[in-house]
Amino acid sequence: MRPRPASANERRQLWAGLAFCSPVLVGLVAFTAYPILASLYYSFTRYSVMKPPVWIGTANYAHLAHDELFWKSLANTAYYAVIAVPVGIVVALALALLLNLKVRGQALYRTFFFVPSIVPLVASSVLWIWLFNPQNGAINALLRPLMGSLGLGEPPGWFADPVWSKPAIILWSLWGVGGSMVIFLAALQDVPRELHEAAQVDGARSWHRLRHITLPFISPQILFVAIMGLIGAFQFFTPAYVMTQGTGGPVDSTLFYSLYLFNVAFADFKMGYACALAWILFLLILACTALLFRSSARLVYYAGEGR
């Protein structure tokens, strides 16, 4: 299309549009465009903030291959993502399905399940350190007699034991599924009732109705929650930092990717290396999201898509 001379009105609209958008135009330059370029540049340098960056080529990226803590943090993050995200979805979905039975007091139950998810992150982290306390915590106080009577011995050491620290964090994360539950519940309420009734008349069992009517209908929301959960897992930081005082202990068992990145940047002041880690993080998130989209394409049903 050949550019035609702008009319006075178009020019006025252009200036008005730019004026209204000026905050974000400044913001995009200052807090996105420039930092992206700078971060890319720093990732090829040795940089401690105190002294100017020194170009070292791809050394930061090459170093990743030999960095044990990088691999450890990646493995920890994968462990968390692979278990916490799907289990979180199943729990949130189960709660939403239960609430959707429309028994009396639904709103009250919904509130009970939802409230933990809005407890401030630091507060809930501090609380759960104490709940998980191996000697005096409430969880082991409940488990000890139970496991004792079954002859299973002592309950887990949770944050005192590298084997149990990640399961502890995953259990903590399940306490906060209220947000996903609300998303699923809203989606469930949009599933056409006639479909269920028709299927019931045809004698379909409730399991089949769940599998062939409900789940396909809410699959876009399931994909959304899965993607957000995955991104959240890669960026998982605050609880791990607060519960372990930034160490990622015991024995680096809760050193998640973003926690390691933070420590590299702000404890060791290796800003160049931290930027390289950040770019790898970005690529990992992109790759995993794309993979999730691809692999779910056949499973996700969009109402009105006509198939």
Place this chain on the structure above:
Amino acid sequence: MAEPDDSGGRGMSRMATIAAHTALILLSLVFLVPLLWLITSSLKTDAQILRFPPEWIPSPVTLKNYPGGLTFIPFWRQLGNTLLISSLTVLGTLLSCSLVAYGLARVRWRGRNALFGILLGTMMLPFQVTMVPVFVMFARIGWVDTFWPLIVPHFLGSAFYIFLMRQFFLTIPLELTEAARIDGCSEWDIYRRIVLPLSKPVLATVGLFAFMASWNDYLGPLIYLADESRYTLSLGLASFSSQYGSYPGMLMAVTVVITVPIIVIFFFAQRTFIQGITLTGIKG
């Protein structure tokens, strides 16, 4: 629920209803026990908290953890810092995001779709990528250990909230704004006098989310605030927890005090909360 209980009740036998209630009550207990434990612990002496087997209901009840905890850390100062940062954050977010959303939704200009696309793209970018250069930038202008890095960026728009507001502004009937335009109203007048007053629901949702995010933020204050007199509540609580873990009673009391305002806000703004979350889920 106000809605008549027709289909749910019809499909379910008496047994099924009882089973559903049993499951819901048990699950509610699982979700609530941690909070109940938090509250009861804040009402115990440290010796009572460490007692085994634990006292589920404290006897005797003590209130002294509250004045104790709130003076042990500079609580009022940290509360003031947090309120200052979060109220300015809300103000900046509402102002900048509504302006930009108006420019994207209601002003017709070349490039608005491109800008919108770029904004959506930035939502994919993890915070960690820009974290270091932004820190370096703030360090250079001497803003480390001030509140500015936690406030100023919010006055320059945030892609997700702009997106939410834009979608809302698009639903306002065109006739309303066109009529005003014919009457000679400027874009600014239309924004101020027509669009903003009609947009209270989305402003409430975005304001609430921005407030919560700021109240809960830990990473930001952790990066930028060094002096204890400038700590926010999140930072103060975490440092209290790591330094004085041997005072669990006071620690739990402070944790209760930080949690309660959020729960109170939730009860007053339940609809806004739930709507906001569903909105984000459906539009995703």
